[in-house]
Amino acid sequence: MEKAVFLPDTELHEALAALSADAQVWVPAGDASKPDLVRFQRYRPGLSVRLDARSLVSAKEVLFPRSEALLRFVKEKDLSVPAGHRLHVDDTRTVPPAVVFGCRPCDARGFLTFDRVFLQGPYRDPYYAERREKTTFVSLVCRDADGACFCSAVGSGPADPQGSDAQLIALPDGYVLRAITQRGAALVEKIGRGPTAEQIQAARDMLDQAGREMVGEGSLTAMDAAFRARFQDAAFWHGHIDKCLSCGLCTFVCPTCYCFTITDEARGLSGERIRSWDACMFPHFTLEASGHNPRPSKVERYRNRVGHKFSYFVSKYGQVACCGCGRCIRHCPVSVDIRAVVRDLPVQEEVHA
Amino acid sequence: MDEKNDKQLRIVGFLCNWCSYGGADTAGVCRFKQPPLLRIIRIPCTGRMDPLFVVKALAQGADGVLVSGCHPKDCHYAVGNFYARRRLELVKRFLPFVGLDPRRFHYTWVSASEGQRWQQVVSEFSAVIQELGPNPGFGQDAVTENAPQAVSSQGGAGDTERCISPRSL
Amino acid sequence: MKTLHSHLEDHFEELELVIGWEIGFEPLRATPAFVRRREDLARLVWNPLCAPNLSVYLPQILKSAEKTEKKVAVCLKGCDTRSLTALIQEGFVDRERLHVIGLPCPGTVDPQALAQARKNRAPVTQVSFQDNLLILHSYEGTEEIPLDSVLARRCRRCRQPNPLLADVVLGDPVPARCDAPSFAHVEAVDSLPLEERRAYWERELDRCLRCYACRNACPLCVCRDRCLAESRTPKWTTQRDSVRDKFLFHMIHALHLAGRCTECGECERVCPVGIPVALFKEKMAQIALDLWDYQAGVDPAATPPLQTFDPSETGI
Numbered sequence: 001m002e003k004a005v006f007l008p009d010t011e012l013h014e015a016l017a018a019l020s021a022d023a024q025v026w027v028p029a030g031d032a033s034k035p036d037l038v039r040f041q042r043y044r045p046g047l048s049v050r051l052d053a054r055s056l057v058s059a060k061e062v063l064f065p066r067s068e069a070l071l072r073f074v075k076e077k078d079l080s081v082p083a084g085h086r087l088h089v090d091d092t093r094t095v096p097p098a099v100v101f102g103c104r105p106c107d108a109r110g111f112l113t114f115d116r117v118f119l120q121g122p123y124r125d126p127y128y129a130e131r132r133e134k135t136t137f138v139s140l141v142c143r144d145a146d147g148a149c150f151c152s153a154v155g156s157g158p159a160d161p162q163g164s165d166a167q168l169i170a171l172p173d174g175y176v177l178r179a180i181t182q183r184g185a186a187l188v189e190k191i192g193r194g195p196t197a198e199q200i201q202a203a204r205d206m207l208d209q210a211g212r213e214m215v216g217e218g219s220l221t222a223m224d225a226a227f228r229a230r231f232q233d234a235a236f237w238h239g240h241i242d243k244c245l246s247c248g249l250c251t252f253v254c255p256t257c258y259c260f261t262i263t264d265e266a267r268g269l270s271g272e273r274i275r276s277w278d279a280c281m282f283p284h285f286t287l288e289a290s291g292h293n294p295r296p297s298k299v300e301r302y303r304n305r306v307g308h309k310f311s312y313f314v315s316k317y318g319q320v321a322c323c324g325c326g327r328c329i330r331h332c333p334v335s336v337d338i339r340a341v342v343r344d345l346p347v348q349e350e351v352h353a
Numbered sequence: 354m355d356e357k358n359d360k361q362l363r364i365v366g367f368l369c370n371w372c373s374y375g376g377a378d379t380a381g382v383c384r385f386k387q388p389p390l391l392r393i394i395r396i397p398c399t400g401r402m403d404p405l406f407v408v409k410a411l412a413q414g415a416d417g418v419l420v421s422g423c424h425p426k427d428c429h430y431a432v433g434n435f436y437a438r439r440r441l442e443l444v445k446r447f448l449p450f451v452g453l454d455p456r457r458f459h460y461t462w463v464s465a466s467e468g469q470r471w472q473q474v475v476s477e478f479s480a481v482i483q484e485l486g487p488n489p490g491f492g493q494d495a496v497t498e499n500a501p502q503a504v505s506s507q508g509g510a511g512d513t514e515r516c517i518s519p520r521s522l
Numbered sequence: 523m524k525t526l527h528s529h530l531e532d533h534f535e536e537l538e539l540v541i542g543w544e545i546g547f548e549p550l551r552a553t554p555a556f557v558r559r560r561e562d563l564a565r566l567v568w569n570p571l572c573a574p575n576l577s578v579y580l581p582q583i584l585k586s587a588e589k590t591e592k593k594v595a596v597c598l599k600g601c602d603t604r605s606l607t608a609l610i611q612e613g614f615v616d617r618e619r620l621h622v623i624g625l626p627c628p629g630t631v632d633p634q635a636l637a638q639a640r641k642n643r644a645p646v647t648q649v650s651f652q653d654n655l656l657i658l659h660s661y662e663g664t665e666e667i668p669l670d671s672v673l674a675r676r677c678r679r680c681r682q683p684n685p686l687l688a689d690v691v692l693g694d695p696v697p698a699r700c701d702a703p704s705f706a707h708v709e710a711v712d713s714l715p716l717e718e719r720r721a722y723w724e725r726e727l728d729r730c731l732r733c734y735a736c737r738n739a740c741p742l743c744v745c746r747d748r749c750l751a752e753s754r755t756p757k758w759t760t761q762r763d764s765v766r767d768k769f770l771f772h773m774i775h776a777l778h779l780a781g782r783c784t785e786c787g788e789c790e791r792v793c794p795v796g797i798p799v800a801l802f803k804e805k806m807a808q809i810a811l812d813l814w815d816y817q818a819g820v821d822p823a824a825t826p827p828l829q830t831f832d833p834s835e836t837g838i
Binding site: 031032033034036037039056057065066067146147148238239242243245246247248249252253261263265272274276279282283284293329331333334335336337339340 | 546547548551552553554555556574578579583634637638645725726729731732733734735737738739746747752754760761762763764788791792794795796
């Protein structure tokens, strides 16, 4: 471990406060009225930080806010010009540096899907790019996978360093914080103290153990062809999806769902152009101006969700657009299990109802 | 209540086309003095009233909402206000549950000939609203909703037809 | 559950589809099951984990189902039969096409409450039920948890555990937890001063993701893809992530359920961020009871109060 420090439990808040001095620090924290409801929140003294708990919503909103103003506009009435008004546009923005502290490896890895689309695709998204460049991810090596987790099945794992700048390894009385990238090394310098040889050894053992662990069965990474073959099989999709309620929960809690919509929200003569989360599970996502909807029901919409993550994205970018965090399964009101759907894609005989 | 706030107070009035709008007109024609808080939206019938109109107006910070239509049994469409009064009473009783002041919402019946009564309704309700002062609404206003000045005018003069294509997009 | 299976076995020839519950991806997750083949009947379960209200599927299933002599069987708890009754009242469901299996319900489990009540942390490998006890097996051992201690909020105020409308009722009647409509939770909010009430809802609704799970899980939200909340013309809400827009969405939901909501509590059960959204509808139900002595989903022949009027009404 090249660059590592030890962070005792008792000094966690101190360290977070120190990091907050020059960055927005996002930590998983319990809600004031619902302590077991853990979400990423801006660190402030007194916040009940919950590194031990899985967060409900991923850290995606740090780089990809639920709603962000792309520009602000004001119309000034002026009858001397043909339009009857002049338009003043302001698209300045300030993006402060940020640290996501204590997300799980799957959360950090989820942004690799975003990077493909927003940074490496034909169009570079400046809003995302600026946040991405200024954000440091510190992930916690995950020791508490539950029945919905399946990171290993999508080629990751509970100790996956991909996408993280530094890693936290939980020991009985604190954490070993290990730098992975240069950005992570810069962060590690600011907090903690020199670890003892025993602590380093314990962390190394833990990392090894977590690295060998398999979370989720089988592999869901090579389903491109199977999906295409299944595309027209109405009975298959109905069998799995009849129970879906067609809400947007799965996409909103997902660390890799990046679809958005852009709307102008004005009142009177002023307003904003807003980019906000959208979901392929909503009817308006594909509704055409003519009134025709190419995805008229939840079956087509859910099929698209599966196809996008496990087929189209794979053929376009060579990786699945899923990090295996299991949130869509864990929080689904009717427990629709995307693993089961994908796993059944290549199955030949009729296994579904 | 200081003068500045007094000036800014606004009541949104939803008046049925056939009775209360006529009643308000009668009051005007007769030169009955009324407080200047009311802004009228004419609706075909109080049966058109969606309770959401009331909730949205109050949530966005309207200081009062006044609904007025034909007297029951006098509806131009026979039964529109019978439906309406059930909805309006329901929403009146619901508002306090979500923390919106029910005193800011009033519904009543005024016929086209009742100019005097209209004056009384408006005066009394305006007095209530003046007493209550500005309505905080529900939640915060979005930054630009009430602050057009907050935006710098970098679009520049003579730039009217400019497409919104800022350099960084 | 033997009687459910044997009943369905006996009647399967008359049925096109059976909607019930099965075990989901882990033993504590019961999930809706759509059974079209006889051999799949064995997957069906009925226990206090079967929380989803299956009547939500009926309007669309019946619309898309082929016109055959065969019926659609649906398993409904006491409260779920009220939802079905309300759907019948409004003409969204053809009663004749249904085979309703009524299930007297001892109450459903709140997963969060169960997680807190458990002492072991290991994943549950098996669960069984006995005399109002949940018996959970995991590799750390066996725990017994009284059902009453982990009930969902909706079930703690339940007054209709027994089906009101069914072709067959399987199981013995269950005593109701409340004799009269109970609005204690609504009254707790009502007892706050007005300002605090608004602050309370602003705080709660701030968590809303607008995922619309509450709306889509609601059996009486029958507009489905035509919901006002997503409409741009007329535009009721913006795409801003502001508490006012979230509030307006919830008002759209609540006001459209005025005098219709049967208080099944699904909206609250499915909310991922734990907003007590059912309270809005309970308040509506309380008002409907006060004003018109009306309870939704009790009488299939009744007209919902906002869809009718009474010229002789006074005081409003």
